[in-house]
Amino acid sequence: EEAKKAEPAKVLRVGTEPTFAPFEFQKEGSKEYTGFDMDLIRAIGKQMGYKVEIMNMGFDALIPALSSGNIDTVIAGMSITPERQEAVLFSAPYYRSGLVVMVQKNNDTIKGIEDLVGKRIAVQIGTTGAAKAESVKDAKVTAFNTNTEAAMELKNGGVDAVINDSPVVGYYLAQGGSADAKTVGDVLEAEEYGIAVKKGNDKLAAEIDKALAELKKNGEYDKIYKTWFGE
Ligand code: GLN
Known part of the structure; x- marks a missing residue:
C-alpha cells in the first residue's frame, strides 16, 4: 500500500517592521526575528495549523501589502485606529500601549x-x-x-x-x-495593538481571534507576556 503523501503545511505570510523591540526585532548579528509579537504570531500560527513566514517591510508598506495580497496578516505593534479600520480588519486587541x-x-x-x-x-x-x-x-x-x-x-x-x-x-x-x-x-x-488582515477576510480574522482566545485561556499568552515584560 502506498504511503499517504503528507499535506503541505498552509503558510501564513506575516508582515512586520522589525525595529520595534521588544515586539519585533533582530538581535545584534542575527537575522532571526524575535520579540513578543513574533512569539505570539508563531503560537497563533501553530494553533491554527499554519507555518508562519515572517516578511520584513517598512511600517508604511504593511497595510498596502495586505491590500495587494502580498501578505496575509500584519503584526507590528500596530495600533488599532479608526483610520486604519477603514482599510483593514483587526483582531481583538492583544496589548495595551x-x-x-x-x-x-x-x-x-x-x-x-x-x-x-x-x-x-x-x-x-x-x-x-x-x-x-x-x-x-x-x-x-x-x-x-x-x-x-x-x-x-x-x-x-x-x-x-x-x-x-x-x-x-x-x-x-x-x-x-x-x-x-x-x-x-x-x-x-x-492605544491597543491588533493583528491586521485584509478587509473582507473575516474568515482569517475569526481564525486568528479564536487562536488568540485559546492562547489566553491555556496560559500560553501569559507565558509569552512574562518572557518579554516580566510580571
Ligand atoms: N503603535 C504605533 C502605530 O501603530 C507604532 C508601531 C510601530 O512603529 N511599529 O503606529
Whole structure:
C-alpha cells in the first residue's frame, strides 16, 4: 500500500517592521526575528495549523501589502485606529500601549508635549507617533523608515524629541539608551495593538481571534507576556 503523501503545511505570510523591540526585532548579528509579537504570531500560527513566514517591510508598506495580497496578516505593534479600520480588519486587541515623548537626558526645557511647539521631532513613518508629532504647532517633523534611525537622530542632536510607543521607548532606555535619553510628561495616548488582515477576510480574522482566545485561556499568552515584560 502506498504511503499517504503528507499535506503541505498552509503558510501564513506575516508582515512586520522589525525595529520595534521588544515586539519585533533582530538581535545584534542575527537575522532571526524575535520579540513578543513574533512569539505570539508563531503560537497563533501553530494553533491554527499554519507555518508562519515572517516578511520584513517598512511600517508604511504593511497595510498596502495586505491590500495587494502580498501578505496575509500584519503584526507590528500596530495600533488599532479608526483610520486604519477603514482599510483593514483587526483582531481583538492583544496589548495595551500608549505614546510618549523622549528627549536627550540633559534637556531640562522640554517637560512634555506642550513644550514641543516649534521643535524638531523624529518619528517613524506612518505611525501614530508621526500623526501625534504632526499635530504639534509649528513642529519640524522628520519621519524615518526605522525607529532605530529616529532614536539615533535624537542621540546625535539632530532633533529635540522623539515620539514613539511607551513600551518601546521603555525597552530602549533599559537597554542602554538611558545613558543619553529620558522620557518626559505623561503617556499621551492610550492605544491597543491588533493583528491586521485584509478587509473582507473575516474568515482569517475569526481564525486568528479564536487562536488568540485559546492562547489566553491555556496560559500560553501569559507565558509569552512574562518572557518579554516580566510580571
Ligand atoms: N503603535 C504605533 C502605530 O501603530 C507604532 C508601531 C510601530 O512603529 N511599529 O503606529
